[in-house]
Amino acid sequence: MSxxxxxxxxxxxxxxxxxxxxxxxxxxxxxxxxHRRRSELCELRSGVVAPLVVGDRPVAALVTYHVQTPGPAAxxxxxxxxxxxxxxxxxxxxxxxxxxxxxxxxxALRAQISPHFIYNTLNTIAAxxxxxxxxxxxxxLEFADFTRRAFHAPQGEFTTLADxxxxxxxxxxxxxxxxxxxLCIRLNVExxxxxxxxxxxxxxxLVENAVKHGIETAREGGTVTIRAEDQDDECLIVxxxxxxxxxxxxxxxxxxxxxxxxxxxxxxxxxxAHGITIESRPxxxxxxxxxxxxxxxxxxxx
Numbered sequence: 001m002s003x004x005x006x007x008x009x010x011x012x013x014x015x016x017x018x019x020x021x022x023x024x025x026x027x028x029x030x031x032x033x034x035h036r037r038r039s040e041l042c043e044l045r046s047g048v049v050a051p052l053v054v055g056d057r058p059v060a061a062l063v064t065y066h067v068q069t070p071g072p073a074a075x076x077x078x079x080x081x082x083x084x085x086x087x088x089x090x091x092x093x094x095x096x097x098x099x100x101x102x103x104x105x106x107x108a109l110r111a112q113i114s115p116h117f118i119y120n121t122l123n124t125i126a127a128x129x130x131x132x133x134x135x136x137x138x139x140x141l142e143f144a145d146f147t148r149r150a151f152h153a154p155q156g157e158f159t160t161l162a163d164x165x166x167x168x169x170x171x172x173x174x175x176x177x178x179x180x181x182x183l184c185i186r187l188n189v190e191x192x193x194x195x196x197x198x199x200x201x202x203x204x205x206l207v208e209n210a211v212k213h214g215i216e217t218a219r220e221g222g223t224v225t226i227r228a229e230d231q232d233d234e235c236l237i238v239x240x241x242x243x244x245x246x247x248x249x250x251x252x253x254x255x256x257x258x259x260x261x262x263x264x265x266x267x268x269x270x271x272x273a274h275g276i277t278i279e280s281r282p283x284x285x286x287x288x289x290x291x292x293x294x295x296x297x298x299x300x301x302x
Contacts (some may be wrong), residue, residue: 214243
């Protein structure tokens with residue numbers, strides 16, 4: 001049984017390697033001659049090198065072989081096949097860029113943990129050392145675990161709502177030790193949403209913003225309410241404070257602040273319809289809402 005053209009051509013397939021490399025370097029379709037005359041050992045006459053271009057740079061090549069000089073139709077087919085093969089490579093690169101951006105946003109959010117909060121917490125612990133050493137010891141352990149979570153774990157882009165709420169609880173315990181009766185907490189979380197996957201550091205910065213700008217500045221203090229509700233295929237997360245409120249809601253969503261950071265991360269992961277919404281008026285408190293899909297392909301807790 002005689003070998004086919006492609007099988008016969010294996011005997012000297014490396015001959016066209018320089019032409020393939022030249023096509024890759026140029027990033028353009030290239031026709032390469034294989035034999036001037038038809039040979040009994042190899043019937044192939046020419047090849048077409050079609051680079052696979054990703055992000056304006058060729059990363060691989062599709063090489064097709066022909067028993068005669070290919071015409072415009074064959075060249076177009078080779079070009080279209082290369083374009084088709086490059087598509088998943090481009091999607092992969094886009095996903096890698098998205099993940100790198102998300103990790104950068106997460107690092108920026110971790111870096112925004114307020115030095116003012118750390119300073120106040122350490123002062124509070126120092127005061128308890130004199131008046132209630134046991135309480136001071138508890139707060140030191142909570143603060144150590146809080147900072148460990150803030151700067152080291154979880155390293156992943158996503159976590160479960162249950163783990164995020166543990167982090168929120170630690171933050172609130174430290175703030176309640178400082179503010180005492182001026183800070184009240186209401187927590188209403190439906191058990192059905194505890195395993196929902198959410199972006200890491202989604203809720204804690206919202207709660208910190210509520211305490212810092214809503215409760216701490218109010219003479220009588222106030223209440224921070226955290227809700228997480230099961231709503232069909234989504235989880236609704238609400239953080240509300242009954243503090244002073246503010247007028248410039250839109251400006252809070254601009255720039256590099258925590259609210260803008262969270263809004264960008266939600267939109268990057270779940271789409272433009274899933275950013276946070278803010279409702280606030282002077283004297284009426286502030287409400288921040290976020291809707292997180294219960295399931296999204298590729299989104300899972302680390």
